[in-house]
Amino acid sequence: xxxxxxxxxxxxxxxxxxxxxxxxxxxxxxxxxxxxxxxxxxxxxxxxxxxxxxxxxxxxxxxxxxxxxxxxxxxxxxxxxxxxxxxxxxxxxxxxxxxxxxxxxxxxxxxxxxxxxxxxxxxxxxxxxxxxxxxxxxxxxxxxxxxxxxxxxxxxxxxxxxxxxxxxxxxxxxxxxxxxxxxxxxxxxxxxxxxxxxxxxxxxxxxxxxxxxxxxxxxxxxxxxxxxxxxxxxxxxxxxxxxxxxxxxxxxxxxxxxxxxxxxxxxxxxxxxxxxxxxxxxxxxxxxxxxxxxxxxxxxxxxxxxxxxxxxxxxxxxxxxxxxx
Amino acid sequence: xxxxxxxxxxxxxxxxxxxxxxxxxxxxxxxxxxxxxxxxxxxxxxxxxxxxxxxxxxxxxxxxxxxxxxxxxxxxxxxxxxxxxxxxxxxxxxxxxxxxxxxxxxxxxxxxxxxxxxxxxxxxxxxxxxxxxxxxxxxxxxxxxxxxxxxxxxxxxxxxxxxxxxxxxxxxxxxxxxxxxxxxxxxxxxxxxxxxxxxxxxxxxxxxxxxxxxxxxxxxxxxxxxxxxxxxxxxxxxxxxxxxxxxxxxxxxxxxxxxxxxxxxxxxxxxxxxxxxxxxxxxxxxxxxxxxxxxxxxxxxxxxxxxxxxxxxxxxxxxxxxxxx
Numbered sequence: 001x002x003x004x005x006x007x008x009x010x011x012x013x014x015x016x017x018x019x020x021x022x023x024x025x026x027x028x029x030x031x032x033x034x035x036x037x038x039x040x041x042x043x044x045x046x047x048x049x050x051x052x053x054x055x056x057x058x059x060x061x062x063x064x065x066x067x068x069x070x071x072x073x074x075x076x077x078x079x080x081x082x083x084x085x086x087x088x089x090x091x092x093x094x095x096x097x098x099x100x101x102x103x104x105x106x107x108x109x110x111x112x113x114x115x116x117x118x119x120x121x122x123x124x125x126x127x128x129x130x131x132x133x134x135x136x137x138x139x140x141x142x143x144x145x146x147x148x149x150x151x152x153x154x155x156x157x158x159x160x161x162x163x164x165x166x167x168x169x170x171x172x173x174x175x176x177x178x179x180x181x182x183x184x185x186x187x188x189x190x191x192x193x194x195x196x197x198x199x200x201x202x203x204x205x206x207x208x209x210x211x212x213x214x215x216x217x218x219x220x221x222x223x224x225x226x227x228x229x230x231x232x233x234x235x236x237x238x239x240x241x242x243x244x245x246x247x248x249x250x251x252x253x254x255x256x257x258x259x260x261x262x263x264x265x266x267x268x269x270x271x272x273x274x275x276x277x278x279x280x281x282x283x284x285x286x287x288x289x290x291x292x293x294x295x296x297x298x299x300x301x302x303x304x305x306x307x308x309x310x311x312x313x314x315x316x317x318x319x320x321x322x323x324x325x
Numbered sequence: 326x327x328x329x330x331x332x333x334x335x336x337x338x339x340x341x342x343x344x345x346x347x348x349x350x351x352x353x354x355x356x357x358x359x360x361x362x363x364x365x366x367x368x369x370x371x372x373x374x375x376x377x378x379x380x381x382x383x384x385x386x387x388x389x390x391x392x393x394x395x396x397x398x399x400x401x402x403x404x405x406x407x408x409x410x411x412x413x414x415x416x417x418x419x420x421x422x423x424x425x426x427x428x429x430x431x432x433x434x435x436x437x438x439x440x441x442x443x444x445x446x447x448x449x450x451x452x453x454x455x456x457x458x459x460x461x462x463x464x465x466x467x468x469x470x471x472x473x474x475x476x477x478x479x480x481x482x483x484x485x486x487x488x489x490x491x492x493x494x495x496x497x498x499x500x501x502x503x504x505x506x507x508x509x510x511x512x513x514x515x516x517x518x519x520x521x522x523x524x525x526x527x528x529x530x531x532x533x534x535x536x537x538x539x540x541x542x543x544x545x546x547x548x549x550x551x552x553x554x555x556x557x558x559x560x561x562x563x564x565x566x567x568x569x570x571x572x573x574x575x576x577x578x579x580x581x582x583x584x585x586x587x588x589x590x591x592x593x594x595x596x597x598x599x600x601x602x603x604x605x606x607x608x609x610x611x612x613x614x615x616x617x618x619x620x621x622x623x624x625x626x627x628x629x630x631x632x633x634x635x636x637x638x639x640x641x642x643x644x645x646x647x648x649x650x
Contacts, residue, residue, distance in 0.1 A: 015493075018346055018348070021343055021345065025370075026437070027436060040368075042601035043348060043368075043600070043602070111351070111352060272636075272641075273636070275368070276365075276602055276603040276604075276633045276636070277368070277601055277603065278601040278602065278603065279601075311597075311601070313645045313648055313649075316645065317645065320638045320641065324638075
């Protein structure tokens with residue numbers, strides 16, 4: 001994995017993925033006590049950076065393979081990124097989701113033309129078995145959410161944009177906080193910035209209780225979370241850092257920033273008020289780190305990612321309630 | 326007023342105003358029955374296109390005049406656009422607001438460094454008298470919200486971007502719905518598109534009861550609204566089309582599109598869900614026109630502006646409630 005692969009992904013994404021802007025607001029700078037710049041990947045197609053990785057992976061397939069179709073395990077943003085990328089390539093997409101996934105996510109994925117196959121958690125057939133069976137029957141190619149070089153390269157295109165946009169603002173030194181699940185976006189951005197903005201330090205941001213990457217970076221080995229399910233920040237909950245992503249993040253990133261769910265909700269509300277963008281809790285943890293964990297930062301400028309593919313209205317109302325009183 | 330003045334404004338805005346992206350979502354296309362592209366000026370600095378006009382006007386002043394300061398009458402987005410533009414030019418700004426303006430708007434304006442002077446509606450001293458007195462005492466230059474050539478030129482830079490971004494998507498024919506108050510944005514965009522995308526037709530969008538521009542375009546003369554105050558779409562309520570803007574809009578724009586407050590709230594909710602941006606009711610009327618007044622459109626593509634400088638959380642919750650059931 002290196003910058004060449006990210007640049008090749010950027011060439012394939014051109015005209016298909018959006019170049020999201022780099023936002024900021026003086027009110028946020030005041031809260032953080034330093035300059036805060038925000039890369040709102042909630043404005044990316046399907047509402048999250050996952051479209052970049054999905055497009056990168058689907059577009060990198062040989063045509064014959066792509067025509068047979070792709071398959072992904074995901075209950076959220078990766079599903080939608082792969083589904084839209086596949087549809088626009090004229091390729092079938094099968095998404096395997098747990099039967100207890102929120103209706104919103106299932107409907108959003110179907111609306112993008114994917115065939116959704118539900119499985120029972122702890123049921124007769126594990127999701128991997130279903131995936132294997134369907135892949136063999138139909139010749140589908142599995143697209144992993146982060147442990148897949150072309151996905152990491154696609155997410156890295158977000159880092160290329162950050163480097164260019166920060167340079168336009170005269171910013172070359174910064175901490176870059178990235179909402180981190182399996183580490184695909186974190187690793188991709190870190191590789192891009194290593195080559196294009198070496199004065200920037202990437203730091204993964206995670207919710208309390210699901211800080212596997214922060215702990216793994218400290219330990220120097222992949223550690224898992226005590227629990228997999230639950231939590232408001234479900235968009236970025238993964239069992240442990242990826243086998244492909246961790247060698248990259250452990251070489252280039254850290255230390256991790258860990259925020260509470262309450263802080264993620266407040267960050268969502270402040271993004272609503274001052275940036276006019278809609279984040280989901282898991283997509284707001286980096287902004288929460290920038291705003292509320294100032295003691296953890298050394299750089300004058302903090303850049304952070306936001307995403308918001310599947311925003312539940314009830315959760316958003318909880319976030320807005322933090323603005324009151 | 327012509328394209329030269331808009332291009333000069335664009336040169337002055339470069340590096341200061343944001344180039345907002347052009348968004349879209351297939352779910353919105355399906356609702357509208359045609360392609361919908363959205364120019365989210367809520368992502369502009371201060372949350373609305375008014376920053377473009379404010380910056381254009383402040384930056385066009387001779388330095389000696391600018392140093393003495395500027396003054397504006399506004400209870401909302403124009404106030405904030407002028408305030409931030411003045412602050413970044415190192416110029417004092419006085420904003421005259423009604424004493425019953427929402428606290429949110431007063432605080433947002435003060436937070437941008439402006440001196441806010443409140444007046445009583447129907448009080449001893451009319452706001453124009455206060456403005457005249459302060460202007461003379463301090464040598465301040467009045468910046469009108471729309472009947473001001475440099476403000477129209479600044480808003481027109483939004484039209485330059487629309488022309489370029491639509492061309493990148495291969496779109497040259499479209500209806501362009503613009504949220505319309507006094508007509509500064511509508512006139513500016515229409516002038517820009519006349520020169521850069523002559524296949525596009527600009528149509529002002531207004532709320533029911535405040536459709537002075539739609540009626541004026543039909544009548545061929547400036548007509549006023551029956552009432553000035555009140556209504557959810559307060560961001561775009563003005564007594565009648567501007568003396569400078571109407572000759573431009575009557576030459577280039579129409580017919581108008583008129584939407585209900587309920588439709589504006591639903592458009593806010595759909596922008597939240599599918600575009601992840603935050604609009605205010607007055608800044609959502611163009612999207613409401615695009616989504617819910619399909620019979621009024623002939624073009625295959627509808628482009629519309631959004632803004633959202635001062636979004637009240639309670640109003641936003643009302644908008645979200647339209648998604649339920």
